[in-house]
Amino acid sequence: MGEAIVITSGKGGVGKTTTTANIGTALALLGKRVCLIDTDIGLRNLDVVMGLENRIVYDIVDVVQNRCKPKQALVKDKRFDCLHLLPASQTSDKDDVTPEGMKKVILELKQDYDYILIDCPAGIEQGYKNAIAGADKAIVVTTPEKSSVRDADRIIGLLEKEESIGSPHLIVNRIRNHMVKTGDMLDINDIVTVLAVDLLGIIADDDEVIKASHHGEPVAFQPDTKASISYRNIARRILGESVPLMSLEDEKGMMSKVKKFFGIKS
Amino acid sequence: MNNKKQAVTIKGTKEGLTFIIDESCSFDHVLIELEQKLSSSLVEKEHPMIKVNVYVGNRYVSQEMKDQIINIVRSKKNLIINDVISDVMTKKEARKIQQDLDVTTITRMIRSGQVIHVKGDLLLIGDVNPGGRITATGNIYVLGKLTGIAHAGVEGNRQAVIAAAYMNPTQLRIADFMSRAPDFETEGLFMECAYIDNKEEKIIIDRLQRLSNIRPNMNSIERRMSNG
Numbered sequence: 001m002g003e004a005i006v007i008t009s010g011k012g013g014v015g016k017t018t019t020t021a022n023i024g025t026a027l028a029l030l031g032k033r034v035c036l037i038d039t040d041i042g043l044r045n046l047d048v049v050m051g052l053e054n055r056i057v058y059d060i061v062d063v064v065q066n067r068c069k070p071k072q073a074l075v076k077d078k079r080f081d082c083l084h085l086l087p088a089s090q091t092s093d094k095d096d097v098t099p100e101g102m103k104k105v106i107l108e109l110k111q112d113y114d115y116i117l118i119d120c121p122a123g124i125e126q127g128y129k130n131a132i133a134g135a136d137k138a139i140v141v142t143t144p145e146k147s148s149v150r151d152a153d154r155i156i157g158l159l160e161k162e163e164s165i166g167s168p169h170l171i172v173n174r175i176r177n178h179m180v181k182t183g184d185m186l187d188i189n190d191i192v193t194v195l196a197v198d199l200l201g202i203i204a205d206d207d208e209v210i211k212a213s214h215h216g217e218p219v220a221f222q223p224d225t226k227a228s229i230s231y232r233n234i235a236r237r238i239l240g241e242s243v244p245l246m247s248l249e250d251e252k253g254m255m256s257k258v259k260k261f262f263g264i265k266s
Numbered sequence: 267m268n269n270k271k272q273a274v275t276i277k278g279t280k281e282g283l284t285f286i287i288d289e290s291c292s293f294d295h296v297l298i299e300l301e302q303k304l305s306s307s308l309v310e311k312e313h314p315m316i317k318v319n320v321y322v323g324n325r326y327v328s329q330e331m332k333d334q335i336i337n338i339v340r341s342k343k344n345l346i347i348n349d350v351i352s353d354v355m356t357k358k359e360a361r362k363i364q365q366d367l368d369v370t371t372i373t374r375m376i377r378s379g380q381v382i383h384v385k386g387d388l389l390l391i392g393d394v395n396p397g398g399r400i401t402a403t404g405n406i407y408v409l410g411k412l413t414g415i416a417h418a419g420v421e422g423n424r425q426a427v428i429a430a431a432y433m434n435p436t437q438l439r440i441a442d443f444m445s446r447a448p449d450f451e452t453e454g455l456f457m458e459c460a461y462i463d464n465k466e467e468k469i470i471i472d473r474l475q476r477l478s479n480i481r482p483n484m485n486s487i488e489r490r491m492s493n494g
């Protein structure tokens with residue numbers, strides 16, 4: 001029996017879909033059977049980020065309305081056999097899916113997968129209610145911006161009311177270290193203090209993420225960019241490993257490493 | 267029998283006059299006798315104003331009955347009613363006082379979009395985040411960070427105060443007064459309290475330690491009963 005994790009944020013554009021794709025990829029890299037579900041009906045993106053758009057035949061609305069079996073609608077990933085996607089519909093409306101219908105589908109999929117990642121649409125209306133219906137856990141994505149933290153706070157408040165979902169975990173996305181240093185961006189400590197939830201991971205703002213999603217290939221697949229390491233660390237933390245947070249500081253070549261080794265402040 | 271026993275007894279005290287009204291006779295009888303006594307009493311017209319306390323004992327007087335008594339006494343030129351004192355109150359009134367006396371303790375975070383309202387005082391153990399709101403008919407005490415909106419004395423109690431372990435609110439409201447955070451970013455302050463300053467007619471924020479000087483009788487029941 002697998003675990004269903006909803007990835008949500010309240011605010012749009014903070015990186016829910018990218019996070020879903022990358023955590024899914026990272027978990028698959030670790031050999032887990034993963035199913036990604038896109039619940040942003042009418043505005044599906046997850047298939048594009050994963051580069052699977054051309055393989056879609058059926059979608060989640062077809063499954064909920066019993067027009068096909070869940071297995072028929074699932075799209076297998078190009079890179080991994082153990083990674084599947086249940087795409088959202090582009091032509092239907094959010095109201096075509098009910099929370100009960102979602103619950104049923106997720107319960108069925110839980111039999112075959114270790115992890116089910118649910119990509120939640122922005123907002124707190126019907127789409128959100130559908131997305132969280134079948135979830136056991138929640139990950140809240142935020143960026144170090146005030147509006148985004150405010151919405152994350154609202155979402156956490158709503159998630160805490162759901163009895164079936166445990167205390168949500170937090171991912172702080174798109175951190176620009178130089179701006180944090182100059183005080184033009186919220187500090188991670190500030191965000192965690194305000195939201196008072198467990199921090200699951202931090203991801204630096206990295207052009208590689210945009211580049212990778214442009215090519216329909218999640219960044220987590222790359223071996224050594226900062227963002228990919230961050231996503232893989234998050235996946236390991238989901239599996240229960242204790243992985244320290246990565247430093248956001250840029251290493252300034254060999255000399256600084258040597259200085260650091262001897263404890264000399266540069 | 268009632269005719270023999272006086273329904274209204276008038277006594278002079280240092281503060282003025284006290285009318286003691288017999289608690290067992292009918293109210294109509296009281297009104298008639300009060301009228302008679304006051305018209306027959308020889309009070310000189312030039313006499314300064316005299317304060318009158320009406321003591322009705324174990325008789326329940328509704329607001330309407332109170333007004334009747336007050337009207338009779340007022341119609342005599344140099345008498346002013348100070349108070350009508352009764353030893354009894356309705357259960358409803360008692361319950362309201364009880365509610366206003368109560369301190370409701372809530373242990374949780376108030377996040378954006380969440381609203382908490384309590385009758386009486388509120389003791390919140392947790393933070394109020396921006397976008398969150400707490401309101402109380404009495405005082406508000408926050409054992410945590412107050413960065414959202416707090417409204418004390420929502421039903422008009424201007425004596426209400428807001429105290430917080432860390433004060434950096436979006437807005438503070440007490441009764442019908444409001445103050446908001448400045449437009450520039452501020453660091454909050456630890457251990458602060460907010461109250462309405464009677465002279466300046468606005469909300470003042472001060473150190474928590476000053477609260478005992480600002481509201482010396484904050485915890486006395488009498489104060490609450492008169493505000494309740």
